[in-house]
Amino acid sequence: MAAVVSERLVLLLLAVASLSLLAPPAAAQTPWQVCGNSGNYTANSTYQRNLARLAAALPRNASASPALFAKGSVGSVPEIAYALALCRGDGANATACSACVATAFQDAQQLCAFGMDATVYYDACYLRFSNRNFLDDTTSNDNELILMNAQNVSSPVEAFDAAVRVLLNATGDYAAANSTRLFATGEEAFDAANPTIYGLAQCTPDMSPADCRSCLGDSFGLIPQYLSGRRGGRVLGVRCNFRYEVYPFFTGGPSLRLPAPSSPPPALPPAPVNVTPAATPPGRSKNKTGIAVAIALPIVAAVLAISTVCFCFLWRRRRPAEEQAPSYSTNAGDIESIDSLLLDISTLRSATDNFAESNRLGEGGFGAVYKGVLPDGQEIAVKRLSQSSGQGIQELKNELVLVAKLQHKNLVRLVGVCLQEHEKLLVYEYMPNRSIDTILFDPEKSKELDWGKRVKIINGVARGLQYLQEDSQLKIIHRDLKASNVLLDFDYTPKISDFGLARLFGGDQSREVTNRVVGTYGYMAPEYAMRGHYSIKSDVFSFGVLILEILTGRRSSGSFNIEQSVDLLSLVWEHWTMGTIVEIMDPSLRGKAPAEQMLKCVHIGLLCVQDNPVDRPMMSTVNVMLSSGTVSLQAPLKPVFFIPKSGYYSTVYSESYPTGSQSTGNVVSGAMSPNEVSITELEPR
Structure with missing residues (x-):
């Protein structure tokens, strides 16, 4: 697995080194790839032959389509292959589109060798193929990549981000209204440091305008968390994508032009009140005016005072309702x-x-x-x-x-x-046995946790989570479930603790998004760590990691051996696929615990850490699986592997490579334009 990680890092560097101001032809550009977790096919298999048939048909179909788009499937279950290809809509000709898609098939099968699910992105086109039917779901923007410029803007970040949002929202609206290609480009005047911001938005043409705009809106929502203040960035997905830069990167003129964002006008002094007095007999005007002023001023003051009191009263009554967060209240x-x-x-x-x-x-x-x-x-x-x-x-x-x-x-x-x-x-x-981590990861103390105690802990935590998520009057998302937050009483009954980061959901609420990702890397679900999306399935992921820690006696983060996997999930998955899972069980359990029960618990743990939240079981289902000996378990899908950096998991990061710098090792050296995006964030979300 270490070789796979090294190869991936090399590919990251290659992706950066290959960029230039104007995108090179697809054949010369190193793609960005996402290798799925749907398993592998073998050489000369039926699935490989089905891919070959798609590789022959899709480039021709995409180039012949007015929308430069094609999708299709070949074969029958379980060897059926699905594929989708889309070329960028800014004036690409049929020949260039066909060549890009053809190259994409070749690169995908090399970069994700024998993977049944692969996605590759170029500037000019992208391709995804899979053994799972993703074609019918036009609302899921799978295999997203977040790419960012390493440089920050010199302008005030708030003003620049606001201008980017205005441009992209207008461009997204225009793209969704385009019935042919669902594609648009735009530009917006800004300031002296960044005279113009350029934007692009595109959806697959088989989407409805509403689905297209919704997909783009979700992608735009990633800007505050990942791209705020960056001179450029983009989010690539199978169904929609966008990009913005402070230099022109698309061909042809923009679909729309926006003026510079208007600033609020300066405050003006209050205009004088011109009162035209009624005609009065000579000699009595001053007296009448004085009387009128004497009467009017108290009335005006009283009206203003009453209005102010009423406004404050209404505002105070309305404020709690407005400030009440959808997740929890701390009044x-x-x-x-x-x-x-x-x-x-x-x-x-x-x-x-x-x-x-x-x-x-x-x-x-x-x-x-x-x-x-x-x-x-x-x-x-x-x-x-x-x-x-x-x-x-x-x-x-x-x-x-x-x-x-x-x-x-x-x-x-x-x-x-x-x-x-x-x-x-x-x-x-008080919990006399303290938290699990103080015992589990100590080679000597861990011997106290025999198989019976570990099963008791797993079952207890599962029941506690089910209560939080499904059985209590409140629906609680813990967001920081980990070994140090599970305490043990005198007879090793587990108790979930530390609800400082928890969130309260409404009865019909299923998901929430936050711009502040908090918790502990290694236990975080991928959709939460990378997008800020959390749900009850986020805690299910953390529970799956905890099960694997309890069974193996290993922490979820950190390297074990350079020849082995980089984290606990990849290590367990390797042994699971090889049929050697017993080898990584805690040494104190080997030969002392029923092998069948251990395998069952590992199986449940792997089901809980699957990449897609939809694939993870509910905690009530987990409890049924744990307590029943007759329930059949479906095969787990390959979990997401995170690459640790400096001892921690890194999900979004950016590197700068100076122009003309020489790379070392197996990385091809190359020059880059200082204006182009320095892109290294290539982890799927």
Whole structure:
């Protein structure tokens, strides 16, 4: 697997080194590829012959189409092959389109050798083929790549990002209204540093205008997280794509031109009030005017005062409804409504011996945790938020509100809270065996966890998650499920803890998007780590990783051996496909645990970490699979492999290569225009 990673990194560098100001012909351009997880075919197989038939037909069909688009399938299940090809719509001729698609078939089969699912992108065209029918789903923009310019704009980022959004939204609207190619280009005047911003948007022509605009809108939504302030960037997907730059990159004139964004006009002084007095008899005008002013001013003042009071009253009444987040609430009333949980600071100081270092249990995300004993003899764990942690107060309120409303044997029980003397303290029941990670990853302590205890932990966490997601009145997404957040009581009953990052969903809500991705890499689902999309299936992914950690005794992140895989998921997958999964089980389990049950648990773990959230089971289904010996399990799909960088998983990153720089090793050297995008983010989302 290390060789595969090295090859992938080489390809990343090649993709950057091959760029120039004007895109080279497809045959000379190194493509960006996404290799799917649908398995492999063998040489001279029926599937390979079906691909060959598609490779002969699609280039011709795409070039003959007014939309420069073609799709089709050849063969029958299970050897059927589906394919889709699209050429860029800015004046590409039939010959160039045909050549690009033909080259794409060749490169895809080389870059994703014997892979049944492959996608390659060029500037001029792209291609995807698969053994799974993706052609009928025009709403899923699969195999997306995020590509970014390594340089930031010198203009104010907010103004530049706003201008990009205006341009791309207008270009997307224009593309969706184009019935032939669903393609548009545009330009927008900006400022002296970046006189013009250029944009492009395109969808596959078999999409409806509404689906096209929705697809582009989802892709535009990635800009704040990944492309904010960048001089250029693009998102490539099988169904839609866009690109923007501060230099012209498309051929022909733009479909639309936008003027420079208008700035708000300067505030003007209030205009004088011109009052034309009615004709009055001589000698009485001053007296009449004085009386009128004396009467009018109090009336005007009273009206203004009443209006201001009414406005403030209405605004205060409306504000809670507007500010109520769709995911959870942390209003002060939530805290005040649980007075029975309030504890006095003096009680907690006495219980913990004034937070003595000898009572310190560990360090959490926002502060330390201390052991204590209440006057009635109850042992407690006190989570003390750091005084300097301004960010943590929101997480503490969130955790308090959520945990106080949840009651389950596999969720840690909240004993009380204290918000006195600038202290922010949460008090939980004490877990004598602490968290799983303190035992599981210690070669000696891990021997305490025999097969029975590990099964008990897996089943308990699964039941706790099902309660959070499906059985409680609230629907909770934990977002940071990991070994250190699962505590063990005296008989190793697991309890899920640390709800500081959790989110509350409405009854019919299934997914949410955030611009602030928080949690722990290695446990994060790919759609959350790369797009900010989280759902109950995000926690299912984390649970799958946790199962594999419990079975193998290995952490989910970090390298094990340069000759082996780079992370736990790839290591388990390799042994699973080779039929040697028992070899990577925790040494303390080998020969002491039923092999059939271990295989079953590994199987369930792999089902939970599948790339597509739709393929992952619900936690209620997981519990049925764990408890039943007769339920048949479907074959898992290959999980996503992340490439760790400096000890952490890296999902989006950018590198700059100076013009004319020479690459080393197996990388072909090449010159780049300083204006072109330096692109290295090639991980599918």
